Amino acid sequence: MTKQQKLIDEFAEKARAVSTKVRVVDAMAEALEYAVTLCRDKEACQVLASGCEHPLSEPAEDLCGLKQWQKLIAAPAMDQKVLDALIPMCREAGIGLIQKGLGGYAGGIDVGLTGADLGISNTGSIVLNCPDEDLRLATMISEVHIAVLRAEDIYADSHDIEAALLALFTDAPDYTAFITGPSRTADIERVLSLGVHGPLEMHVLILGQSEKG
Amino acid sequence: MQTAGNMKDYRKQLVAQLKNGFQRKALDNFAVAYRQGREKNFAGMDRQALVQGIRAAKDDAASRMDELYAQFCRRAEAAGVHVHFAASDHQANEIISRIAEENDCHRIVKSKSMTAEETLLNDFLENRGYEVIETDLGEWIIQLRGEGPSHMVMPAIHLSRNEVSRLFTEVTGKQQDTDIEKLVKVARRELRQRFIRADMGISGANFAIAETGTLGIVSNEGNVRLVTTLPRVHVALVGIDKLVPGIREALQTLKGLPRNATGQAITSYLTWITGANPSAASHSGRKIMHVVFLDNGRRALARDPVFSEALRCVRCGACANVCPVYRLVGGHAYGHIYIGAIGLVLTYFFHGRNRDRQLVQNCLNCQACKDVCIAGIDLPRLIKEVHVLSQGSEDKPVLNSMAAFVLKRRRLFHGLLRSGRYMQKPVTRGTPYMRHLPQVLFRDQDFKALPAISAKPFRDRWDAARHSPPHPEYRVALFSGCLQDFVYPEQLEAGMGLLAGRPVEVTFQSRQGCCGLPLYMLGKREAAADLAAWNISHIDPAEYDFILTFCASCGSHMRENYPFLLEGASGRRVKADQFAAKVIDFSSFMQMVMPDSEPVPAATEKLKAAYHAPCHLCRGLGVSRAPRALLTKFGYEYLPHGEEETCCGLGGTYSFKFPEISAEILDKKLDAVSGTGADLLVTDCPGCVMQLRGGAVRQGRAFAVRHMAEALAGRQT
Numbered sequence: 031m032t033k034q035q036k037l038i039d040e041f042a043e044k045a046r047a048v049s050t051k052v053r054v055v056d057a058m059a060e061a062l063e064y065a066v067t068l069c070r071d072k073e074a075c076q077v078l079a080s081g082c083e084h085p086l087s088e089p090a091e092d093l094c095g096l097k098q099w100q101k102l103i104a105a106p107a108m109d110q111k112v113l114d115a116l117i118p119m120c121r122e123a124g125i126g127l128i129q130k131g132l133g134g135y136a137g138g139i140d141v142g143l144t145g146a147d148l149g150i151s152n153t154g155s156i157v158l159n160c161p162d163e164d165l166r167l168a169t170m171i172s173e174v175h176i177a178v179l180r181a182e183d184i185y186a187d188s189h190d191i192e193a194a195l196l197a198l199f200t201d202a203p204d205y206t207a208f209i210t211g212p213s214r215t216a217d218i219e220r221v222l223s224l225g226v227h228g229p230l231e232m233h234v235l236i237l238g239q240s241e242k243g
Numbered sequence: 244m245q246t247a248g249n250m251k252d253y254r255k256q257l258v259a260q261l262k263n264g265f266q267r268k269a270l271d272n273f274a275v276a277y278r279q280g281r282e283k284n285f286a287g288m289d290r291q292a293l294v295q296g297i298r299a300a301k302d303d304a305a306s307r308m309d310e311l312y313a314q315f316c317r318r319a320e321a322a323g324v325h326v327h328f329a330a331s332d333h334q335a336n337e338i339i340s341r342i343a344e345e346n347d348c349h350r351i352v353k354s355k356s357m358t359a360e361e362t363l364l365n366d367f368l369e370n371r372g373y374e375v376i377e378t379d380l381g382e383w384i385i386q387l388r389g390e391g392p393s394h395m396v397m398p399a400i401h402l403s404r405n406e407v408s409r410l411f412t413e414v415t416g417k418q419q420d421t422d423i424e425k426l427v428k429v430a431r432r433e434l435r436q437r438f439i440r441a442d443m444g445i446s447g448a449n450f451a452i453a454e455t456g457t458l459g460i461v462s463n464e465g466n467v468r469l470v471t472t473l474p475r476v477h478v479a480l481v482g483i484d485k486l487v488p489g490i491r492e493a494l495q496t497l498k499g500l501p502r503n504a505t506g507q508a509i510t511s512y513l514t515w516i517t518g519a520n521p522s523a524a525s526h527s528g529r530k531i532m533h534v535v536f537l538d539n540g541r542r543a544l545a546r547d548p549v550f551s552e553a554l555r556c557v558r559c560g561a562c563a564n565v566c567p568v569y570r571l572v573g574g575h576a577y578g579h580i581y582i583g584a585i586g587l588v589l590t591y592f593f594h595g596r597n598r599d600r601q602l603v604q605n606c607l608n609c610q611a612c613k614d615v616c617i618a619g620i621d622l623p624r625l626i627k628e629v630h631v632l633s634q635g636s637e638d639k640p641v642l643n644s645m646a647a648f649v650l651k652r653r654r655l656f657h658g659l660l661r662s663g664r665y666m667q668k669p670v671t672r673g674t675p676y677m678r679h680l681p682q683v684l685f686r687d688q689d690f691k692a693l694p695a696i697s698a699k700p701f702r703d704r705w706d707a708a709r710h711s712p713p714h715p716e717y718r719v720a721l722f723s724g725c726l727q728d729f730v731y732p733e734q735l736e737a738g739m740g741l742l743a744g745r746p747v748e749v750t751f752q753s754r755q756g757c758c759g760l761p762l763y764m765l766g767k768r769e770a771a772a773d774l775a776a777w778n779i780s781h782i783d784p785a786e787y788d789f790i791l792t793f794c795a796s797c798g799s800h801m802r803e804n805y806p807f808l809l810e811g812a813s814g815r816r817v818k819a820d821q822f823a824a825k826v827i828d829f830s831s832f833m834q835m836v837m838p839d840s841e842p843v844p845a846a847t848e849k850l851k852a853a854y855h856a857p858c859h860l861c862r863g864l865g866v867s868r869a870p871r872a873l874l875t876k877f878g879y880e881y882l883p884h885g886e887e888e889t890c891c892g893l894g895g896t897y898s899f900k901f902p903e904i905s906a907e908i909l910d911k912k913l914d915a916v917s918g919t920g921a922d923l924l925v926t927d928c929p930g931c932v933m934q935l936r937g938g939a940v941r942q943g944r945a946f947a948v949r950h951m952a953e954a955l956a957g958r959q960t
Contacts, residue, residue, distance in 0.1 A: 044508070087415040087433060133473065133523045136439045153509040163472065163521050170468050188494045195490050195515070199455035202322035203518030203529075205472075210509050213465035215427060217381035217399055218407050220273060223427040226380055227434065228465025228512070 037151045037184045038236055045154030048211035049224060051233045052154075054181075061178045061235045062116050062143075068174065068233070069103055069141045070123040102126045102135065104172060105143040106164035116143075132167035142172030146234070148191055149184035155210040156234060157191065159198050166205060175229040177209070180237045244391040245579050245602055250900075253576075253601035258903050260572040266401045267571065273400065274570040275885065277506070277561075281615075284502045293499050298619035300492040301555040304484075305545040311453040311486040312536065318456025319534060322518025327535045328483075332362035332593070335537045339364065339445065339478055340371055342533050346476050348373070348443035354462065354470040355379040356447025357395060357558055358482045358537055360580050361593055364445070375445075376437045378466040380430050387414055393574030395560035395582055396504045401573050434466070442524075444470035448481045449500070449557070450493040451534070457517040458534065459493050461501065461510040468514055475524040476531040477516075483536045484545070484554040496557055499617040504559035540592050549628055550592070555618035556585050562612035562622055567890045567908050568605055568901075577605065584612035584622040591629045603630045605901060607894030607908075608764060610799075610862035624807065630766040646762065647770040653756040653777070657700075660729045664696045671695040676940065688899065690906035691937030694730050701732035705751045708739040715748035717836065720787040722778075722801070722826075724794035725757050726929040731950070734929060738793050738829055738952035745837055749791070754781045760800035763808070764895045772808040776815055779805065784821040789836070793829045793952055795928035796895070799863025802826045828860055830927050830951055834869035834876075852879035852954065853921035853946070855912065855935060856888045857928035870927055870951060877958045879923070886915035891926075893934035909938045921946050925954045 031039075042052040055061045103120060105113070106129045113129075120127040128135065144165060146156035156177050160166040169175050185191050188208075198206050213228030224230055247253035260266065285293075304311060316326045329335035343351065351373055353359065365375045365386070377386040381399035385392060387410055392398030399407075408421040411429055419429060446467055450459035458479055460467050471477050487493050501507040522530040545551050563569040563583030578586035579598045587606060591599040603626060612622040634643075649656050670677050676692040701708075701723055727735050742749060759774035778801075782790060792798040805819040812819075827836070852874050860866050867888075874881045892898060892908030912935065916924050924935060924946050936948035 048507075048511070087417070131523070136435065136473065155509060155513075161520050163523055166468070166472055170465060170472065188497070189491070192490050192494065196455065199452070199457045199490070199515065199517045202318075202456065203520045204457075204515070205517075205520045206515040207468070208509065208513035208515075209511070210513075211511050213463070214511050215380050215464050216505070217379070217384070217397060218402070218423045218426060219269065219404055220397065220400065221404075221423045223424055226427050226431055226464040226466075227378070227469060 034181055037186060038181055041149055041151040041154055041184055044152060045234055048154060050154060050211045054236045054238055056238050058112060059115060062119060064235060065141055065143050065176050066119045066123050069101055069125050100126050101140045102128060103141045103143055104128050104132055104139045104168040106168050107162055130164055132164045136171050139172045141174045141176060142168035144168055144177050146177040146179040148194060149179045150188050151184050151186050153210055155208045158207045158209060160207060161203055161205045170228050172229055174231040176233040178235045178237055245576055247601055250601050256576050257572050260576040261903060261907060265403045266573045269400060270570050270573055277564045280506045284506045294617060294619045297496050297499055297617060298555055300495060301618055304487050305551055305554045308483060308486060308542060308545050311488060312483060314453040315451055315456050315486060322456055323529060324518055325533045329535055329537050332539050335362050335480060335535055336364055336367040338535050340368060342478055343373060343443055346531055348476055350441045351375045351443045351445055352437055352441040352470050353377050353445045354467040355382050356480055358447050358480050378434050378470060379464060391580060394563060395558055438469045438473045441474040443476040444474040445478050446470050448479050448485055451481050451486045452490060452493055453486055454489045455517055457515050460514045463511045465512055468512060471516060475522055478533045478535060480535050480537060482541060483538050484541050500557050500559050503561045503617040544592060550625060552620050553588050553625055555620050557618055559617055561615045565611040565615045567609060568904055571904055571907050588625045588629050591633060596633050600633050603633055607890050607897050609858035609890035614862045627763055631768040634766045643765040643767060646765060647767040650757045650762055651770050651773055660696060664698055667695055687902040691934060692940045693937055694933055696729055697732050701728045701735045702753050704732055704736060708736050710743050711748060712746050714746060716746040717788045719747055719749050719789045719791045720782045721749050721751045722755060722790055722792040722797060724792060724797040727793055731929045734793055734950040734952050737956035740956050741952060752782050758797040758800050760796055761895050763804060775805045775808045779818045779822050784818060784825050787825060789827045790825045791827055791832055795828055795857035795860035796930050798826050798828045799859035803863060828864055828866055828927060830870040830873055831866050834873050849880050850923055851882050851921045852923045852925050853882050853884055853916045853919045854887055855891060855924055855926040855931055857926055857931050858890050860927050861888050873955060874925060877955050882919040882921050884915045884919045886912050891931045891934045893930050909934060913938055913944055916946060917944060923954060924948045925951055927951045
């Protein structure tokens with residue numbers, strides 16, 4: 031087994047242990063297909079407006095009106111090449127695609143699609159450099175966060191990426207996130223619940239070696 | 244939040260918490276689950292090395308706090324951050340209030356910060372008319388209830404889903420379900436609108452990295468990210484002890500913090516913020532960002548020879564998770580604002596002596612917190628040292644001073660003990676237990692049968708017990724300890740019997756006194772140091788290979804605390820170190836030094852034995868294998884149980900101060916032993932024997948309680 035395969039396997043094992051859904055994909059097109067299909071097939075109302083189905087106070091109910099009742103994918107900070115492929119796929123599936131002004135959608139977005147900068151296999155974490163506020167928000171207010179992680183960007187341990195982090199932090203201002211699984215809480219009776227403030231689901235698509243470079 | 248003004252009120256509060264059925268059950272389940280998960284959480288890691296690493300890094304950072312602060316300021320200010328220094332809690336609150344005013348902020352969302360709890364920031368801002376909403380689910384719940392946290396990581400662990408459901412019904416004006424999943428979603432939606440409306444976000448930070456001017460914040464819920472992103476102003480309130488030199492030190496601590504706190508390898512989110520990032524809500528397009536560093540005594544603490552290690556704390560909450568007292572009474576009675584063992588220490592410095600005076604005495608000295616601390620803080624010692632400080636000159640408890648007076652005067656003390664055997668006659672009625680104890684001295688002590696003082700102390704039996712082998716291989720000084728000398732001399736006699744015929748020359752130096760632990764436990768540091776010096780001068784370590792004790796508490800105190808108590812005493816400190824190095828407990832001596840002890844012939848009846856590991860043996864002296872191996876070697880069927888290493892509840896004088904808690908801890912232990920079906924409960928400390936046997940006799944339990952020496956005696960060929 032190659033060293034990289036070992037890292038991929040460990041990443042998948044650790045990430046799945048914290049409820050991340052992991053899949054290895056061969057090409058970016060496959061990742062886009064995955065995101066669009068997931069968004070198209072997901073139960074719109076239930077997950078989409080998480081919390082809206084429950085009895086709420088008046089101001090909180092108003093917020094549900096903020097949301098456009100059309101499915102949305104947010105894909106900020108994506109390459110033009112990727113967007114060129116994604117736009118027709120979304121149009122065909124009847125899904126709105128947004129890139130900017132995510133603060134206006136704080137009521138919720140169906141899917142946030144991002145490209146991870148690095149991965150850490152022994153904790154199943156992705157590292158996302160997101161000083162861009164829209165990119166940051168896509169990983170916070172989306173019901174489902176899908177991150178594409180290139181296999182060659184996976185490292186074994188957080189100490190292995192110290193130099194990379196130093197470069198990011200030195201280039202201030204900077205906002206960098208380690209994300210490991212969906213948002214979670216155990217604050218009521220120590221019972222684990224997913225999706226308290228951030229995404230209810232976290233998906234990592236590991237982009238294999240065939241698209242290396 | 245514990246605010247009792249005197250011991251009577253504090254005990255009332257503790258009794259009320261003991262009656263809180265839901266909390267008792269929740270904390271008990273948690274204590275067991277946490278203990279079971281501990282090994283798994285650090286599987287494949289060198290935990291000791293990690294503790295050493297975190298400890299060294301924190302000590303280094305504390306030693307150059309001002310330098311790191313200056314470096315952080317330079318980097319952060321260059322990246323557009325306003326950095327403030329707050330000397331006191333009040334000053335921090337004023338600074339934050341002024342930032343809100345200057346930026347015309349009215350609605351504030353907060354993520355969890357123990358530092359903001361420390362300064363009572365919410366109360367301060369609300370009094371000035373600001374709306375402050377906690378967004379961490381647990382913190383929001385307790386804020387709505389008007390309570391403080393009952394755990395540093397799980398602030399609402401004392402509440403049931405029913406209570407949360409009732410609370411949410413009140414807050415939303417709609418009837419709520421009791422399903423936890425649904426309650427969480429209601430909070431998600433209710434709080435999301437608060438994020439959107441807010442103009443200011445307040446966070447804490449786990450790290451302030453000097454080399455880059457970066458804040459590092461851990462979170463599972465993701466509220467930290469919304470608090471630091473959606474509003475146009477971000478203020479971080481950070482204890483100045485959170486400064487670390489570089490990324491490496493932060494990453495190192497992160498390998499231990501979540502594992503120790505919640506058993507996670509890493510939290511869901513780790514947020515690193517450097518400088519004022521882009522912000523759509525801000526007119527300038529950039530976040531208005533302020534970092535307020537709080538001193539509040541930390542810089543002075545960093546220079547303190549004893550207490551500086553309190554600054555190693557990474558706020559994981561594990562010292563509460565393993566504390567047998569916390570397990571029973573919860574955080575509202577076991578802390579003022581900071582909770583658990585570290586809370587007993589920090590309360591004195593951050594919230595004052597009056598808030599800590601009762602609280603700091605509520606410690607069994609069982610060492611479980613020291614054992615679990617990921618930063619290697621000697622919490623039991625710091626608690627004792629705060630206890631010493633918290634006793635002001637005007638209010639020395641009469642009993643403590645009397646004890647110090649007597650215990651320091653060996654002849655007087657021993658004379659009193661000798662005469663005690665006559666005076667106790669009316670209460671023992673000829674049995675080995677005290678009956679009808681005088682209520683004045685022994686209020687609320689009837690949960691266990693207290694032993695009578697022996698008719699003949701060990702020192703008077705020594706001549707009969709001694710034996711001199713012709714060619715001794717080991718020269719050993721016996722340290723008897725008061726309890727075995729005057730109450731349980733038969734335990735020492737049994738031990739001497741086991742050593743008879745072996746090449747060991749045992750000396751009993753009759754001028755030895757009390758080890759001093761009881762006085763240290765009462766906050767009498769100087770008297771304890773005097774006794775340490777006395778014993779070291781009468782048992783010269785240079786003359787012996789080992790200093791043997793049958794009392795785990797004496798042993799642990801002599802090894803751990805003698806060098807510390809004689810720290811500044813030139814010459815004596817050297818002797819104290821040499822003395823400490825030679826202290827050995829009976830089980831280790833029998834198993835490790837006398838490896839050729841004869842096994843029991845197969846014909847011996849197979850008795851079933853459960854074991855109680857004295858805190859001062861398993862954690863204090865780090866001995867765990869030897870006693871269990873001895874039981875098996877001497878023909879017992881050893882039956883393990885889940886509470887083996889939990890304190891018996893004696894804690895020396897603790898059980899006299901807090902009898903209700905001591906009794907509950909004892910019950911839990913006895914239940915676990917009964918569950919094994921053992922014939923015998925064996926332990927290595929006369930104090931534990933007193934507590935366990937006293938409880939077992941009073942409750943008519945089906946097993947007998949024996950000191951290891953008694954259990955082994957008579958089972959050798």
